[in-house]
Amino acid sequence: MVSKKVFEELDKLRVALRKHNRLYHVLDDPEISDAEYDVLFAKLLEIERQYPELVTENSPSHRVGAERLDAFETVEHRSPMLSLDKCTSTSELIDWETRALKYLGQQQALVYTCEPKIDGVAVSLFYAKGELVSAATRGDGRAGEGILANVRTIAAIPLVLSGDNTPREIEIRGEIYMPIAGFNKFNSQAQSQGKKLLVNPRNGAAGSLRQLDSRITAARPLTMYCYSAGYYSADWQPKSHWDVLMQLKAWGLRVNQETQRVTGIDACTNYIDKILARRDALAYEIDGIVIKSDSLEIQQKLGVLTRSPRWAIAYKYPSQEATTELLSVDFQVGRTGAITPVARLEPVFVGGVTVSSASLHNIGEIRRLNLRLGDKVLLRRAGDVIPKIVKALGDNDSNVNIEGFEGSSAENMINLPDLCPSCGTSIVLAADEAIARCPAGLQCPDQRRESIRHFASRLAMDIDGMGDRIVELLIEQELVETFSDLYALEVSQVAQLERMGEKSAENLIQAIEASKSTTLARFIYALGIREVGEATAVNLAAYFGDISALKNADLEQLVRVEDVGEIVAANIMEYFSNQSAWLDIERLRQAGIYWPDIQAKTAHQPLQGQIWVLTGKLTEMPRAKAKAALQQLGAKVASAVSSQTDCLVAGEKAGSKLSKAQSLGIKIIDEAEMLNFLGRESARQA
Ligand code: IVH
Numbered sequence: 001m002v003s004k005k006v007f008e009e010l011d012k013l014r015v016a017l018r019k020h021n022r023l024y025h026v027l028d029d030p031e032i033s034d035a036e037y038d039v040l041f042a043k044l045l046e047i048e049r050q051y052p053e054l055v056t057e058n059s060p061s062h063r064v065g066a067e068r069l070d071a072f073e074t075v076e077h078r079s080p081m082l083s084l085d086k087c088t089s090t091s092e093l094i095d096w097e098t099r100a101l102k103y104l105g106q107q108q109a110l111v112y113t114c115e116p117k118i119d120g121v122a123v124s125l126f127y128a129k130g131e132l133v134s135a136a137t138r139g140d141g142r143a144g145e146g147i148l149a150n151v152r153t154i155a156a157i158p159l160v161l162s163g164d165n166t167p168r169e170i171e172i173r174g175e176i177y178m179p180i181a182g183f184n185k186f187n188s189q190a191q192s193q194g195k196k197l198l199v200n201p202r203n204g205a206a207g208s209l210r211q212l213d214s215r216i217t218a219a220r221p222l223t224m225y226c227y228s229a230g231y232y233s234a235d236w237q238p239k240s241h242w243d244v245l246m247q248l249k250a251w252g253l254r255v256n257q258e259t260q261r262v263t264g265i266d267a268c269t270n271y272i273d274k275i276l277a278r279r280d281a282l283a284y285e286i287d288g289i290v291i292k293s294d295s296l297e298i299q300q301k302l303g304v305l306t307r308s309p310r311w312a313i314a315y316k317y318p319s320q321e322a323t324t325e326l327l328s329v330d331f332q333v334g335r336t337g338a339i340t341p342v343a344r345l346e347p348v349f350v351g352g353v354t355v356s357s358a359s360l361h362n363i364g365e366i367r368r369l370n371l372r373l374g375d376k377v378l379l380r381r382a383g384d385v386i387p388k389i390v391k392a393l394g395d396n397d398s399n400v401n402i403e404g405f406e407g408s409s410a411e412n413m414i415n416l417p418d419l420c421p422s423c424g425t426s427i428v429l430a431a432d433e434a435i436a437r438c439p440a441g442l443q444c445p446d447q448r449r450e451s452i453r454h455f456a457s458r459l460a461m462d463i464d465g466m467g468d469r470i471v472e473l474l475i476e477q478e479l480v481e482t483f484s485d486l487y488a489l490e491v492s493q494v495a496q497l498e499r500m501g502e503k504s505a506e507n508l509i510q511a512i513e514a515s516k517s518t519t520l521a522r523f524i525y526a527l528g529i530r531e532v533g534e535a536t537a538v539n540l541a542a543y544f545g546d547i548s549a550l551k552n553a554d555l556e557q558l559v560r561v562e563d564v565g566e567i568v569a570a571n572i573m574e575y576f577s578n579q580s581a582w583l584d585i586e587r588l589r590q591a592g593i594y595w596p597d598i599q600a601k602t603a604h605q606p607l608q609g610q611i612w613v614l615t616g617k618l619t620e621m622p623r624a625k626a627k628a629a630l631q632q633l634g635a636k637v638a639s640a641v642s643s644q645t646d647c648l649v650a651g652e653k654a655g656s657k658l659s660k661a662q663s664l665g666i667k668i669i670d671e672a673e674m675l676n677f678l679g680r681e682s683a684r685q686a
Contacts, residue, residue, distance in 0.1 A: 002051055010054055013044045017060040018160060022252045025156040025223070058131050058159040063152055063218070071212075072145035075136035077124055078171050078231030082141065083307050084290065084314040090269050093291070096313050097265045100293065100302055103310065109264035110293055113241050114271040116258050117288040117314055118225055120177025120205045123147070125157065125226075130166035130251075132159050137209070141307065150209050151176070153218035161251040171230030172253060178204040179283050180382075182221025199390045200321065200380060201285050226253040227290070240294045258282075261294055272315050279317065280383035288316040320382045323393060324348040326375045329360065329414050333422045335450035336530045337437040341366060341414070343377075343389055351381030358387045363416045364434030372412040422446035441578070442482065449475050451528050455483050459534055460526035461518060464511040465504070473497045482580075483526075484587035486512055520547065520595045527585075530571040536563045540572075542631050543638070547585060551576040560611075562639035604684065605634030613641050615658060616651030618671050629678050641666065649674045 020037055024030040030037075041060070048055045055061070087093050101107060124144070126134040135151035136144040151157055154176065178186075183201040190197050198204040208220035226248045228241070238244045242261045249255045260271055272289050279286065293299055293311040302310040325346040332340045341360040348355055358379065360366055371377070371392050381387040420427055420438035422445050429436040442448050449471055456466040463486070474480040479493055489512065495505035518526075524547070525537035532540070543561045544550040550572070558569035575581060612635045614623055621629075626649070627637045641648060641660045648661040648668045661668055669677075 002054065006047065006051060006054075010044070010047050010051075013040055013047070014060055016040055017044060018158065018162065018252075021060060021155060022158065022162065026158075026252055026254045060159070063155065063159070072147060074139075074143050075134055075146040076143040077136065077139075077141075078126070078169075080141050081122060081124055081138045081144070081173065081230065082304060082309055084312055085305075085308045086288075086314045086316050088316050093269065093313065093315060094265055100310060104298065104301060110298065111240075111261060111263050111295060112265075112268055113245070113259060113261050113292050113294050114268055114275075115227055115290045115292070116256055116275060116282070116284075116286040117290045117316075118175040118177050118256070119200075119202045119285040119287045120175040120224075121202070121209055123151065123174060123176050123209075123224070124230055125151065125172045125174075127161055127166065127170050127172065129168060130161040132157070147209050149214040150211060150217040153214050154222050154224060156223040156254050158252040161253075163251055165236075166251060167236035168233040170232040170236065172226050172248060173228045173230050174224050174226035174253070176205055176209060176222055176224045177201060177284055178208070178220065178222055180285060181283065186221065197390075199378065200382075224254055225256045227256070238296060240296055241292050241299070242294055244296075268315075276317060285320070285382065286317070287319070288314050290314050318349070318352045320351045321378060321380045321390075322348045322350040323376055324355075324379055326371060326373060326377050326389075326392075328373060329366070331417055331421050333420060333438050333444060333446035333450075335447060335454050335528055337439060337441065337444065337447055338362070339416070339420070339427055339436040339438060341416075343371075345377070345379065348379060350379055350387065351383075353381070355379060355381060355387045358389050360389065362434045363429070363436055366414050371414060373414060374412050420444060420446075442580075445475065448481065452480060452483065452486070454528045455526045456486070456515075457526075460522055461515040462522070463508075463515045465508050466511065470497065470500075470508070482584045482587075484584050484591055487516070487588065487591035487593070516592045516594065518593065518595050520545070523547070523593065523595060524550065527575065527581075529575045531568050532572065536561075536568065539563050542627075543636050547589075551582065551585075560638040560640055560642065560644075562637070564639075604681075606681065607646075608634035610635045610646040611638050611644050612636070612647050612649065613638050613645050613657060613661070614649045614651070615641075616654030618649075618651040620671055620675060626674065626678075629682075633678075633681055 017037075017040055020030065020032055020040070024037070044059070044061055048059065048061055085096070087096060097110070100110065122138040124136050124138070125132060126136075132148070132152070134146060135148045135157075136146050138144050152159060178198075178201040180201060183198060183204050186204065187197045189195075198207065204220070205222060208217050208222055211217045227245070229238075229244050229248070236247075238247060245255050245259060258275065262268060262271060268289075268291050275282075275286070275289060291313050293302065299309065299311040304310065326343055327346060328344045330342045330344060332342055334340055339362075341363060343358045343360050345356050345358060360369075360371075369389060369392055371389070376393040377389045378391040378393055379387055380390045416427065416429065416436055418427060419425065420440060423438065423440050423443060425438050425440040425444065427436050428439050438444050438447065440447065442451060452475070453468055453471050455461055456463040456471065466486075471480075474486075474489075474494075474497070477497065479489060480486055489509060491502070491505045491509050494500055494508055495502050497505075500508075519541065521534070521538040521541035524532065524540050525534050539562045540550055544553065553572070555566070555569050555573065558564050558572055559566060564572075607630060612630050614626060614637065618626060630637055635646075638645065641657045641664065643664055645661065645664070645666050648657065648666055649671065650658045650661075650668055651671050658668065
């Protein structure tokens with residue numbers, strides 16, 4: 001006999017778990033921590049383990065599917081799942097309204113709801129007595145595939161509706177989709193594991209729902225926005241579409257908060273423009289806006305054409321995908337010698353612009369995509385993202401495009417050239433690497449050009465007016481070969497360049513002169529050492545204080561700098577081991593490039609020569625600020641604790657660095673002590 005207490009406890013747990021599940025997944029507003037949720041969940045599992053007879057289909061424990069299907073059953077929809085009429089311009093939208101008003105014999109503006117048209121998979125959920133009993137895809141509109149086991153794994157979909165006013169039966173419609181962040185994360189994982197990538201979030205959602213093993217679905221980042229009710233029993237009588245949405249929300253379903261109720265078509269076009277402007281910032285992909293007449297009575301009057309209702313229309317945005325043809329592949333040489341294949345495409349309009357080329361990143365990408373010249377390809381340009389070939393269309397599978405592979409024909413194969421397209425040096429492709437490189441460094445004209453462009457760029461030496469074209473001309477005319485050559489240029493030399501007058505030449509020379517006053521961090525960044533970006537350059541400058549110290553640093557010293565791992569350290573050492581690179585740096589110094597001596601900035605430097613490490617969470621002062629303050633006082637701030645460390649500042653939840661410092665007997669202070677010390681020192685300075 002199961003005691004009443006157990007029943008009550010079980011019920012309480014299920015109610016609580018449903019509530020917290022909804023707060024977290026539907027309302028984005030959790031009230032308890034994940035750990036607290038886990039405790040409740042574990043309690044439920046424990047009771048269900050003890051009393052298996054009390055386990056119900058819709059218990060919160062029953063989400064993660066263990067079911068394996070052989071095929072999807074057919075599920076008939078109680079009311080058909082319609083599709084939408086489409087339009088792509090304001091005038092078409094106005095025509096649609098005009099037709100509707102005429103049909104209604106009415107002149108007065110209509111009330112509409114405007115909703116983003118989510119790019120996912122249309123799904124119908126069937127709830128009986130508030131419990132989810134079936135879920136199906138749209139199929140042919142009359143019947144679809146039963147995907148309940150998979151749908152149950154989606155945390156944002158309630159297994160039981162909340163509230164005591166749920167109708168006896170209801171079909172709830174909406175779109176299951178994969179948020180962009182989840183899609184990107186999935187793909188970057190798949191890429192690093194050499195697995196197949198998802199083409200777009202919509203395919204990601206569709207593929208996830210089509211799994212026969214619902215454990216796979218459970219591991220995919222899926223969620224749902226509900227946008228209408230299909231059939232519902234007569235014990236529910238909503239008056240407007242807006243009421244429907246508000247009620248769905250109250251029952252615990254996710255409803256898009258961008259949805260708006262407006263009056264008149266002008267307000268709709270405003271909405272369309274406003275959402276389009278924010279399209280790239282949304283957390284999900286949309287392909288347009290759905291506009292629906294809000295009153296259910298008017299919907300009823302307007303009725304349905306063959307497949308789509310007269311009371312709704314989809315305004316389509318420009319597509320973010322298009323198919324085009326791969327015409328040729330060029331190989332370009334980047335600043336660091338990386339050989340980048342660039343696809344030349346039959347121009348195509350996608351994501352609001354015309355695209356005629358797309359980077360293929362590296363030869364590995366060509367192999368992954370199994371691309372051949374002349375292929376039809378699927379091009380995607382979502383958000384402000386650069387266009388990307390996501391797929392070769394057609395049957396390339398039996399025709400793998402690697403040299404020597406059976407089935408590949410010589411003419412349409414894309415092969416890495418043997419020689420650098422810029423300087424003719426043999427290209428190097430390490431066996432385990434996807435990136436091929438020209439090893440010629442600054443001897444290679446393209447690398448030279450890109451290096452000098454980088455050197456002069458805004459975040460580096462910031463030479464105003466030194467555009468790409470001018471760099472190209474200076475190199476073509478053999479006026480510049482190395483960085484230091486820039487500082488030897490004369491007005492007369494620059495003035496004779498194409499489209500350069502005396503005046504602009506003077507300006508450029510002045511800008512070159514002005515760039516001499518810089519910072520060590522900018523200078524390090526300008527050198528273009530592989531994988532040394534601005535942030536790393538700042539850390540290196542702060543740590544070493546001058547360029548010779550950086551040049552002479554060994555691996556052990558370099559990896560102590562924040563952000564610097566062994567690969568970056570090796571790149572730095574390789575850079576400075578190059579005689580001519582160092583010679584050019586010396587010439588630059590002689591030409592008058594200077595930066596304020598970081599160490600000399602503050603006269604009073606009580607921490608001169610000391611190495612400090614910050615660890616854990618600082619709550620009072622941002623870490624970057626603390627670091628700068630310590631550096632001001634002469635300290636070097638390192639990222640790892642070693643026997644060289646003088647002091648460790650341990651913030652909240654400090655971990656391994658703290659224990660290491662303890663074991664090495666290094667001085668340890670907390671944030672408050674550090675602040676005290678900094679406060680006293682700044683008082684002294686003042
Ligand atoms: S209303 C009669 N609202 O767009 C009403 N559809 O052809 C039919 N879709 O695949 C649907 N977001 O899944 C509606 N807010 C939204 C929508 C939406 C996306 C999809 C729907 C269907 C297609 C309509």
